[in-house]
Amino acid sequence: MFSKLALNNVKRSFKNYSIYFLTLTLAICVFYSFNSLEDQNVMLGMNQNEDFILNMSYFTIGMSIFVSFVLGWLIIYANNFLIKKRKKELGIYISLGMSKGKISRILILETLVIGFLSLVAGILLGIIVSQGMAVVTANILSAELQDFKFVVSMGAIGKTAVYFGIIYALVMLFNQVTISKYKLIDLLNAAKKNEEVKVKNPFVSVLLFLVAVTLLMISYSIFLTHGLAADRVQLSVVALFGGLGTLLYFFSLSNFFIQILQKNKRFYLKDINLFVLRQINNKVNTNFLSMAVISLLLFLTVTFLFIAFNVKGIIDQNAEERSSFDVSGYIYADGDIASPEMANIAGYLEAIDFEFDESERYAFYSEYKLDASPEELFTGYLSEEEKMDLEEGFMFNSIVKLSDYNSIRELAGQKPIDLREDELFIISDSGHVEGALAEYHQGEEPFILNGVAYSIQNRSPVKENIAIPRTGDFLYFVVPDHAVENMQLESTGFNVIYDEADPEESEEKFSALFVDFEEEKYSDFLPLSVSGQTWKQHLDRKNAPAAIAVFLGLFLGLIFIITSAAVLALQQLSDASDSLERYKSLKKIGVTEKLINSAIWKQTFIYFLLPLSLAVIHTAVGIYAIRELLNINFQTILTGTLLVAVIYGGYFYATYLGVKNIVRNSN
Amino acid sequence: MQNILTVDKIEKYYGNKGNVTKAIDNISFSVNKGEFLGIMGPSGSGKTTLLNCISTVDSITTGKITINEKDITKLKAKSLEKFRRDELGFIFQDFNLLDMLTAYENIALALTIQKRGAKEIDRLINEVAAKLGIEAILSQYPFQLSGGQKQRVACARAMVTEPSLILADEPTGALDSTSSRLLLDSFEKLNQEDQSTIIMVTHDSFTASYTNRILFIKDGRVFNELVRGNDTRKEFFNKIIEVVTLLGGDVSNVL
Numbered sequence: 031m032f033s034k035l036a037l038n039n040v041k042r043s044f045k046n047y048s049i050y051f052l053t054l055t056l057a058i059c060v061f062y063s064f065n066s067l068e069d070q071n072v073m074l075g076m077n078q079n080e081d082f083i084l085n086m087s088y089f090t091i092g093m094s095i096f097v098s099f100v101l102g103w104l105i106i107y108a109n110n111f112l113i114k115k116r117k118k119e120l121g122i123y124i125s126l127g128m129s130k131g132k133i134s135r136i137l138i139l140e141t142l143v144i145g146f147l148s149l150v151a152g153i154l155l156g157i158i159v160s161q162g163m164a165v166v167t168a169n170i171l172s173a174e175l176q177d178f179k180f181v182v183s184m185g186a187i188g189k190t191a192v193y194f195g196i197i198y199a200l201v202m203l204f205n206q207v208t209i210s211k212y213k214l215i216d217l218l219n220a221a222k223k224n225e226e227v228k229v230k231n232p233f234v235s236v237l238l239f240l241v242a243v244t245l246l247m248i249s250y251s252i253f254l255t256h257g258l259a260a261d262r263v264q265l266s267v268v269a270l271f272g273g274l275g276t277l278l279y280f281f282s283l284s285n286f287f288i289q290i291l292q293k294n295k296r297f298y299l300k301d302i303n304l305f306v307l308r309q310i311n312n313k314v315n316t317n318f319l320s321m322a323v324i325s326l327l328l329f330l331t332v333t334f335l336f337i338a339f340n341v342k343g344i345i346d347q348n349a350e351e352r353s354s355f356d357v358s359g360y361i362y363a364d365g366d367i368a369s370p371e372m373a374n375i376a377g378y379l380e381a382i383d384f385e386f387d388e389s390e391r392y393a394f395y396s397e398y399k400l401d402a403s404p405e406e407l408f409t410g411y412l413s414e415e416e417k418m419d420l421e422e423g424f425m426f427n428s429i430v431k432l433s434d435y436n437s438i439r440e441l442a443g444q445k446p447i448d449l450r451e452d453e454l455f456i457i458s459d460s461g462h463v464e465g466a467l468a469e470y471h472q473g474e475e476p477f478i479l480n481g482v483a484y485s486i487q488n489r490s491p492v493k494e495n496i497a498i499p500r501t502g503d504f505l506y507f508v509v510p511d512h513a514v515e516n517m518q519l520e521s522t523g524f525n526v527i528y529d530e531a532d533p534e535e536s537e538e539k540f541s542a543l544f545v546d547f548e549e550e551k552y553s554d555f556l557p558l559s560v561s562g563q564t565w566k567q568h569l570d571r572k573n574a575p576a577a578i579a580v581f582l583g584l585f586l587g588l589i590f591i592i593t594s595a596a597v598l599a600l601q602q603l604s605d606a607s608d609s610l611e612r613y614k615s616l617k618k619i620g621v622t623e624k625l626i627n628s629a630i631w632k633q634t635f636i637y638f639l640l641p642l643s644l645a646v647i648h649t650a651v652g653i654y655a656i657r658e659l660l661n662i663n664f665q666t667i668l669t670g671t672l673l674v675a676v677i678y679g680g681y682f683y684a685t686y687l688g689v690k691n692i693v694r695n696s697n
Numbered sequence: 698m699q700n701i702l703t704v705d706k707i708e709k710y711y712g713n714k715g716n717v718t719k720a721i722d723n724i725s726f727s728v729n730k731g732e733f734l735g736i737m738g739p740s741g742s743g744k745t746t747l748l749n750c751i752s753t754v755d756s757i758t759t760g761k762i763t764i765n766e767k768d769i770t771k772l773k774a775k776s777l778e779k780f781r782r783d784e785l786g787f788i789f790q791d792f793n794l795l796d797m798l799t800a801y802e803n804i805a806l807a808l809t810i811q812k813r814g815a816k817e818i819d820r821l822i823n824e825v826a827a828k829l830g831i832e833a834i835l836s837q838y839p840f841q842l843s844g845g846q847k848q849r850v851a852c853a854r855a856m857v858t859e860p861s862l863i864l865a866d867e868p869t870g871a872l873d874s875t876s877s878r879l880l881l882d883s884f885e886k887l888n889q890e891d892q893s894t895i896i897m898v899t900h901d902s903f904t905a906s907y908t909n910r911i912l913f914i915k916d917g918r919v920f921n922e923l924v925r926g927n928d929t930r931k932e933f934f935n936k937i938i939e940v941v942t943l944l945g946g947d948v949s950n951v952l
């Protein structure tokens with residue numbers, strides 16, 4: 031009997047429910063897609079190192095908590111909207127003598143029906159959307175999509191069901207409180223009263239608005255002065271003042287402006303401007319909290335999208351980069367070496383039965399230890415500041431003998447170099463080294479390396495690395511062969527170039543070798559730190575953090591913008607049905623259809639614009655403050671802006687059409 | 698006398714097949730420019746429906762309504778809007794004030810949509826407010842006003858544009874006798890000095906005695922007609938009472 035009543039209710043108020051249902055489905059779809067990330071094969075293909083997976087899942091957990099809050103808010107909001115519309119219906123049930131217990135059972139049943147349907151629809155939609163996201167991401171990361179599979183993540187389905195189960199339980203609880211708290215008279219009159227018209231003190235509004243602007247200004251100026259160097263206290267102040275300022279801004283904004291615009295009679299008393307302004311004023315006043323939240327979400331959206339596109343630019347740049355070698359491997363000569371011949375990479379490879387194919391060209395080399403740090407070596411040629419800089423940064427450094435270096439050059443297809451007995455040659459990508467070298471050539475002093483005086487042959491350092499780069503800058507000294515005789519060995523290594531005709535097989539072989547090293551497969555056999563990387567692995571590793579940034583940036587950006595635009599649309603549509611009487615009154619006193627439509631347009635436009643405009647200002651300040659971190663280019667700005675404009679603009683226009691239809695169909 | 702309104706054999710049905718209410722059942726009459734016409738009748742007799750049809754808020758089922766020689770049943774949407782905006786002032790039984798606008802703004806709206814200048818708007822509102830004694834409440838919102846105050850604001854909104862035809866649905870329904878008199882005096886002034894035509898629905902015989910002529914309606918038909926001619930208001934009032942008593946039955950309950 032009651033289940034029938036509940037079902038009929040859902041059927042009858044289909045229009046209201048359809049908005050609620052769509053919101054739920056959207057939220058579930060987003061939640062599922064987000065949580066299925068880890069199982070997406072694009073990500074699987076990319077994350078071969080453990081750090082990546084670990085970072086990724088920490089980040090996902092953190093972000094999914096945040097996303098949960100955002101979506102929870104969205105659902106409670108939508109439910110609130112639905113209950114508000116039905117207060118009168120509930121009041122009538124009570125006045126007819128139905129017990130509150132029965133009514134709450136009806137509500138619970140309704141929530142269950144809607145909840146179940148939306149869960150199924152949302153997950154199905156999520157499965158489709160997440161495949162789409164995978165394709166888009168793969169595209170963005172320039173990853174190959176050869177092994178694309180249709181992925182259904184059971185883990186994500188489970189998580190989604192549990193999470194939304196909890197949210198629905200909260201919704202039920204919330205609804206129970208609503209029916210038990212409200213008096214019958216309030217329920218019955220709920221429909222009659224639109225939102226309360228609050229009369230606010232004009233002086234207080236102006237004051238609050240000024241306070242809001244001041245808070246924002248303080249927050250901006252702190253961030254602009256300190257930027258990335260801001261410490262934790264400063265950052266908290268920025269966040270606190272920014273958040274509080276945003277809240278107060280929306281709290282006082284419309285009252286402040288209506289005070290000012292009312293003074294301008296010529297504008298205020300034109301067409302139905304006063305109606306439009308009052309409508310907006312009312313809406314913003316009742317919804318200032320969600321406006322502030324939306325504005326902050328949009329701020330995150332724009333920032334995330336912006337950074338994502340920016341980082342994508344960096345990834346693309348990296349992909350352009352070329353290397354002389356396809357593989358570099360090395361073995362460190364520290365520790366207790368039981369058998370010195372195996373501490374050499376050539377001996378080691380032989381010992382584990384690793385062989386080079388005929389198609390693979392290779393060269394072995396040895397590196398020797400410096401007896402001083404780079405800043406000590408160049409001490410006469412560096413300013414204090416530069417020394418400090420070198421001391422703090424990490425610079426990879428060693429000594430290589432001439433014959434090894436020449437064989438590396440030969441492998442890379444370059445001409446060998448010559449050195450006199452007392453000459454050395456410098457290879458480095460460091461700007462400080464370049465400066466110091468120029469300084470050296472100004473004077474007559476010899477250069478002392480491991481206790482021997484040399485003259486440096488090259489006027490500026492060669493910037494090409496002798497292997498696939500490890501982390502940080504590098505500095506190599508090439509010395510005549512006999513000079514290394516008494517030096518301490520640092521490491522031995524090799525470089526490989528594949529046969530161009532068939533690189534895949536070699537790539538597979540070497541990447542497998544290094545994965546074995548990483549997993550310490552041979553460590554029982556010989557406890558030495560062996561490592562290396564193929565060029566492809568190097569690029570993947572270098573791009574991994576960037577890839578996370580791009581993917582999450584895009585994804586979170588999309589979630590936030592969709593959520594906030596959905597809330598704005600909901601508010602506008604619900605407002606349209608609440609304001610139907612007003613529009614009818616307008617029509618009765620002779621306001622033209624055209625004026626009414628333009629009023630709706632203006633209202634919707636301003637309502638969508640308000641949170642976005644503040645968000646854009648926040649973003650502009652934020653991005654400007656950290657501009658050194660980003661290499662901002664025109665295309666980045668354009669792509670990000672375009673994406674936001676299309677999604678947000680689409681929501682705006684759909685809302686406008688929806689409101690217009692509601693008003694037009696009312697008679 | 699110039700004819701301003703002709704209502705010709707109009708009918709208005711509500712509902713659909715099987716369940717039809719004949720709210721108006723073949724009513725014809727005409728109104729001359731400068732007339733002050735009253736419409737009386739028991740509750741549910743079709744008075745509001747009649748006014749709504751004349752004011753183009755509602756459409757008629759059959760018949761013809763001509764205002765200023767224009768057949769308003771055939772007017773296009775554009776001209777309808779213009780007609781409502783410029784020629785008509787409507788005082789609704791349920792006021793139709795906008796809840797988020799102050800009294801001042803509610804009245805102003807009728808003028809802003811006519812694209813009047815800001816100064817003129819201010820002047821006109823102050824004038825009409827003085828006439829109806831609502832200067833003190835201009836800055837308040839409808840929810841802060843009593844029923845009678847709301848009614849006077851609604852009247853001010855209808856009168857402020859100085860329309861050629863004012864339609865008033867129970868304008869004194871929520872007023873005490875002093876404010877009723879205030880309002881009716883200003884109607885009378887409007888009618889006599891500005892030659893405005895007024896059609897007013899009322900239950901109250903005293904209010905009705907301010908008019909020149911009264912149509913009595915029952916069950917959607919014209920039941921009787923009373924012309925004031927050269928009677929004083931007192932004499933006219935007595936005649937009205939007679940007809941109302943004559944109508945008897947349910948009417949006396951209402952009055």
Ligand SMILES: Nc1ncnc2c1ncn2[C@@H]1O[C@H](COP(=O)(O)OP(=O)(O)OP(=O)(O)O)[C@@H](O)[C@H]1O
Nearest residue numbers: 711712718719720739740741742743744745746747
């Ligand atoms: N929208 C509607 N749908 C169906 N029937 C309606 C509608 N509006 C009015 N009616 C019916 O039409 C008849 C006339 O109604 P109307 O509102 O014109 O009466 P009235 O004379 O103004 O009464 P009152 O003095 O109480 O205001 C009534 O029987 C009413 O039930």
Ligand SMILES: [Mg+2]
Nearest residue numbers: 744745746790
């Ligand atoms: Mg009526």
